[in-house]
Amino acid sequence: MTTRSAAQRQAEARDSHLIRVAECPTHRLLERIGEKWTALVLKELADRPRRYGDLARTIADASPKMLTQTLRRLERDGLLSRTVTPAVPVRVEYALTPLGQSLMPVLRALSGWAERNIGHVEAARETYDAAQRSSS
Numbered sequence: 001m002t003t004r005s006a007a008q009r010q011a012e013a014r015d016s017h018l019i020r021v022a023e024c025p026t027h028r029l030l031e032r033i034g035e036k037w038t039a040l041v042l043k044e045l046a047d048r049p050r051r052y053g054d055l056a057r058t059i060a061d062a063s064p065k066m067l068t069q070t071l072r073r074l075e076r077d078g079l080l081s082r083t084v085t086p087a088v089p090v091r092v093e094y095a096l097t098p099l100g101q102s103l104m105p106v107l108r109a110l111s112g113w114a115e116r117n118i119g120h121v122e123a124a125r126e127t128y129d130a131a132q133r134s135s136s
Contacts (some may be wrong), residue, residue, distance in 0.1 A: 032077060037062045037070040039107060042096070045080060046104050049095035079103065 001007055004012075019028050032038060040059050050058075056067055071094060076079045079100035085091040096104070 032073065032102075033107075035070065035073075037066055038074065039111075041067075041070050041074060042079065042100065042103065042107060042109075045094060045096045045100070049083075049093045052092050052094070055094065074100070 001061075036060060041055065044055055044058050052067075052071075055071075056062070056064065062070070071080065071082070074096075075082050078097055080094050081097050083093045083095070085093070111133060
């Protein structure tokens with residue numbers, strides 16, 4: 001019988017956990033939804049298709065690079081579609097797919113919860129921070 005050290009057992013447990021997390025559908029989706037610009041892009045596309053320039057103006061804090069990367073990731077995930085219309089200049093429009101539309105009630109529920117509870121979260125943070133300062 002081979003004995004393993006505590007460090008080996010800990011490494012095995014960590015590896016096992018990482019594998020479970022990587023395979024977890026909820027974790028994989030929340031990883032994408034939790035990215036900085038994803039929810040804003042989805043919210044902007046919820047009511048109607050938008051051109052890139054419209055999104056760039058509405059989500060002004062996002063750099064062109066980050067906005068483009070976010071749009072590509074969402075397209076790859078099947079949450080939005082990109083339609084190119086040949087014209088001068090070329091017209092590119094983004095729209096939620098049916099899969100993306102099916103995500104919107106979840107995002108609206110999360111947004112509503114955040115709006116209702118942000119005051120409680122901020123108060124809890126202040127209480128926690130004050131306790132940390134007084135115990136230091």
